[in-house]
Amino acid sequence: MTVTLAKGFVAGAVHAGLKKSGKLDLALVVNQGPLNSAAVVFTTNRCQANPIIWSKEVIKDGQVSAIILNSGGANCYTGAQGFQTTHATAEKVAEELGVSAGDVLVCSTGLIGDQLDREKLLAGTSAVAANLNTTNGAIAAQAIMTTDSKPKTAEFTHADGWSIGGMAKGAGMLAPGLATMLVVITTDASLDSKSLDQALRAATRVTFDRLDSDGCMSTNDQVTLMASGASNVTPSQDDFTVALTQICISLATQLQQDAEGSSHDITITVQGAASEADAEEVGRSVARNNLFKAAIYGNDPNWGRILAAVGVTKAQFDPYNIDVSINGVSVSRKGQPDQPRELVDLSPRAVDITINLNSGTHSAAIYTNDLTHEYVTENSEYSS
Amino acid sequence: MTVTLAKGFVAGAVHAGLKKSGKLDLALVVNQGPLNSAAVVFTTNRCQANPIIWSKEVIKDGQVSAIILNSGGANCYTGAQGFQTTHATAEKVAEELGVSAGDVLVCSTGLIGDQLDREKLLAGTSAVAANLNTTNGAIAAQAIMTTDSKPKTAEFTHADGWSIGGMAKGAGMLAPGLATMLVVITTDASLDSKSLDQALRAATRVTFDRLDSDGCMSTNDQVTLMASGASNVTPSQDDFTVALTQICISLATQLQQDAEGSSHDITITVQGAASEADAEEVGRSVARNNLFKAAIYGNDPNWGRILAAVGVTKAQFDPYNIDVSINGVSVSRKGQPDQPRELVDLSPRAVDITINLNSGTHSAAIYTNDLTHEYVTENSEYSS
Structure with a gap:
């Protein structure tokens, strides 16, 4: 109704x-x-x-x-x-x-x-x-x-x-x-x-x-x-x-679930931020990183691309004290690899990225999708 | 040598x-x-x-x-x-x-x-x-x-x-x-x-x-x-x-010409800006707009996506006094369509976008590529 x-x-x-x-x-x-x-x-x-x-x-x-x-x-x-x-x-x-x-x-x-x-x-x-x-x-x-x-x-x-x-x-x-x-x-x-x-x-x-x-x-x-x-x-x-x-x-x-051509729904949760604005800025930067989004499409837990996207923000953090988890697997801690990336299962549609900036108590979640062949197809043929 | x-x-x-x-x-x-x-x-x-x-x-x-x-x-x-x-x-x-x-x-x-x-x-x-x-x-x-x-x-x-x-x-x-x-x-x-x-x-x-x-x-x-x-x-x-x-x-x-999977080299020239920084901000915003980039891949002169990308910047302009040309064809002037978009030929690899903000004398060019299937393929398979 x-x-x-x-x-x-x-x-x-x-x-x-x-x-x-x-x-x-x-x-x-x-x-x-x-x-x-x-x-x-x-x-x-x-x-x-x-x-x-x-x-x-x-x-x-x-x-x-x-x-x-x-x-x-x-x-x-x-x-x-x-x-x-x-x-x-x-x-x-x-x-x-x-x-x-x-x-x-x-x-x-x-x-x-x-x-x-x-x-x-x-x-x-x-x-x-x-x-x-x-x-x-x-x-x-x-x-x-x-x-x-x-x-x-x-x-x-x-x-x-x-x-x-x-x-x-x-x-x-x-x-x-x-x-x-x-x-x-x-x-x-x-x-x-x-x-x-x-x-x-x-x-x-x-x-x-x-x-x-x-x-x-x-x-x-x-x-x-x-x-x-x-x-x-x-x-x-x-x-x-x-x-x-x-x-x-x-x-x-x-x-989100019906986004053009998407094959994954990605939730990026940023924790330990000095402010909610910082958490949002970091989450949005990752959500807009085409290399990260293409990697998720390929079921590739390429966590370096997450950190590269975090690094372009103005948020408060020590670059070598950031924790990153993908679907519950801690892939990077304190500036180095943690668990092997092969442990991450990206086959489900839902993907959870958790980034802890270890700089405060604020958090925010940003919702995005992966970058797929189908997205490119839909948006290269839209008006023609 | x-x-x-x-x-x-x-x-x-x-x-x-x-x-x-x-x-x-x-x-x-x-x-x-x-x-x-x-x-x-x-x-x-x-x-x-x-x-x-x-x-x-x-x-x-x-x-x-x-x-x-x-x-x-x-x-x-x-x-x-x-x-x-x-x-x-x-x-x-x-x-x-x-x-x-x-x-x-x-x-x-x-x-x-x-x-x-x-x-x-x-x-x-x-x-x-x-x-x-x-x-x-x-x-x-x-x-x-x-x-x-x-x-x-x-x-x-x-x-x-x-x-x-x-x-x-x-x-x-x-x-x-x-x-x-x-x-x-x-x-x-x-x-x-x-x-x-x-x-x-x-x-x-x-x-x-x-x-x-x-x-x-x-x-x-x-x-x-x-x-x-x-x-x-x-x-x-x-x-x-x-x-x-x-x-x-x-x-x-x-x-630029060897960028991963690209099929077009796009030069975005922003003219008539109140400052060089404004021109650069506008050019970069367009260069990062996935919908615009996918349209160029599809040889689709979808100029509305250019204006939508201009509109998210903080640059000085009157939104309804912006001129946009694609490969020499004036597609939008003063907030409305100008020449028919069908006149634009996007088949060459080189694409020129010219945006006149009509707000000053500064200019800048940003160099980018289109968003293609091949880009997604290369970057979804990189580390795996």
């Missing part, structure tokens, strides 16, 4: 004609209230798509009535014409639903630099607005897919009678300061936009922000949280944040 | 037994004077190999009598035993040549984390020291190869009677603040170590430092420049720096 699990939300999805494949390419999620509170986290990429520029204005007052999402084109670097397409889409949603265009978020995903077909998009918008119901969450999750092999959804229901549901897309350009993706999360908890924003930033910081599949940050990332208040329950901020974080962990893990 | 082109230098190479292939794996270059001045630029990776730790001490007084280089093992993260191997190698060179061990540089390249076979290395050192002559530059260049498909050499002779010759190795881990490589350059110009250091830093800053094939920085990089003074000519600092820069450009270009 995903985004239609929580009371107060309806959704729909259609094929508007943006994807040549004939698959679903347009989704609409509508908050029927009584509340319209919302929070959004955007990509930190400075080169941003038109729907990002639009949505940043919409969210300023913390009120959102609906969100419309298309696949089949990013509407990024499409100039004034592209911005007008985003604007016209929001206006069409507003007209169909009888709400204000200033309360309509827009998301787009697909190739950068191509104009969306505005006529098809607006006709599709009318069509999807006419087919909204409380069970369409599943098809909405399908409509936002690009190179995803399957839809990503997550659900949570609290004993007190409130729930959270979410959907996500994203398979490439998965990197920091949001992994590349669109995410919509709905809840019927009674929370104002300030509470939602606080919970969403806390949850994304340790989930989507720690997913760094290929080091490439998108121009279109947007994670949206909307609350209807239809449960009439106001959970504690802590309870809600914990539940929301679980939803985000589930969706982030699904994104 | 490479490193034996300049008067006052002899060299040799042997198979010491470090490479299982039976190929040459140990080279020695000796400066017979009258000068022994030298300068070295090292990797900025904080996790450094034992020969780097040793060589940093040797170069402190600017005097170098000889440099010994082995392939078949990086001697990195091999602890006290590994450092003793480096030390013993320098001592053996000193003993054979009747010089001070404190004037002998050591370089190693190969897999991180394995001990070198000290007995074979020392026996090989004696053998190579017994077979030095003024024509062995070519085989010395072969002995330092790892995954290189061919040796890299460069030569320059000035009308005034002085010359420079160089050799280089490096095919993977080609990244900043030295591309991953070993380089030895010799000259018979009469210059002190201070002049050499100044010229070497000026030359590497715009050549090897701008080569960023795969974003991975090595633990073993070392670029060494030695002067014998045997020509009895002291060129002007400018003349020497220009000639040295030409040698470094030639060697860096050869490294």
